[in-house]
Amino acid sequence: MLVELLHLLITPVPFAHRRRGHLRESVLLMSRGRRCRAAWAPHLAAARAAILASCEGLGRRRVAIVLGSGLLEDVPLAALAARFEAVHLVDAVHLWPARLQARAHANVRLITADLSAVPDRRDPLSTLCGGEAVDFVVSANLLSQLPILPLDRPGFVPPDLGSRIVQAHLDGLARLRARVCLLTDVEQIEEDRSGQVIDRLDLLHGVRLGRPDRCWTWELAPFGEAARHRRLVHRVEAFLDWRGP
Numbered sequence: 001m002l003v004e005l006l007h008l009l010i011t012p013v014p015f016a017h018r019r020r021g022h023l024r025e026s027v028l029l030m031s032r033g034r035r036c037r038a039a040w041a042p043h044l045a046a047a048r049a050a051i052l053a054s055c056e057g058l059g060r061r062r063v064a065i066v067l068g069s070g071l072l073e074d075v076p077l078a079a080l081a082a083r084f085e086a087v088h089l090v091d092a093v094h095l096w097p098a099r100l101q102a103r104a105h106a107n108v109r110l111i112t113a114d115l116s117a118v119p120d121r122r123d124p125l126s127t128l129c130g131g132e133a134v135d136f137v138v139s140a141n142l143l144s145q146l147p148i149l150p151l152d153r154p155g156f157v158p159p160d161l162g163s164r165i166v167q168a169h170l171d172g173l174a175r176l177r178a179r180v181c182l183l184t185d186v187e188q189i190e191e192d193r194s195g196q197v198i199d200r201l202d203l204l205h206g207v208r209l210g211r212p213d214r215c216w217t218w219e220l221a222p223f224g225e226a227a228r229h230r231r232l233v234h235r236v237e238a239f240l241d242w243r244g245p
């Protein structure tokens with residue numbers, strides 16, 4: 001609790017991102033990740049392996065960009081920094097553990113940006129990732145997170161806002177000339193202790209991705225984390241060369 005409060009106080013973050021709730025969400029995610037370290041480990045290892053497989057064989061290795069870099073738990077930062085001339089880490093919030101990791105590499109740069117291309121705004125991906133020198137882009141378990149805060153805002157929310165935000169990110173990625181690695185959780189499954197499925201939640205709001213190159217499960221909340229006799233498991237998909245569904 002005290003650690004969370006400290007991060008809320010000392011993290012440099014634009015006021016708009018703080019107001020929209022990005023900082024709070026990041027701190028909560030960090031705390032859950034620490035509590036669920038063992039349960040999350042296989043997912044994080046699978047994600048890091050997928051990123052490295054995706055950039056294998058690239059002819060040029062100038063700039064690599066990681067969208068939704070967060071705490072760099074699923075990002076093989078040292079390997080990317082060794083393979084590419086420059087690595088840009090993009091997120092709405094960079095908490096101090098990620099800032100310190102980034103500082104260990106002279107060619108790693110942090111960029112703070114809101115990546116949700118809501119329909120009335122310019123596509124942030126073309127601005128951030130459309131440069132001629134960008135050879136590799138990773139969307140690192142970001143896609144399902146993009147609609148969460150916009151859908152939570154008070155007032156009228158258009159019923160298709162979630163799917164439009166998801167689709168806009170996918171379209172933005174598909175337009176890039178760089179190799180794109182898309183990692184995303186697609187479905188949440190709630191199970192009881194006998195393994196019976198209690199509930200399912202489509203994390204991509206009806207948007208379908210097609211056939212992934214790799215898939216695995218992520219035990220997001222083991223028994224006792226969100227509820228004593230229920231656990232939450234996410235289905236994760238990896239596309240090593242995303243060009244659209």
Ligand SMILES: C[S@@+](CC[C@H](N)C(=O)[O-])C[C@H]1O[C@@H](n2cnc3c(N)ncnc32)[C@H](O)[C@@H]1O
Pocket residue numbers: 022026029068069070071072073074075090091092093113114115116140141142145146
């Ligand atoms: C599940 S985490 C990804 C995990 C992260 N790759 C890691 O290794 O720790 C999702 C990330 O997306 C970021 N995010 C969510 N909505 C965003 C937005 N609109 N713009 C930029 N980043 C956003 C969050 O701040 C968070 O760091």
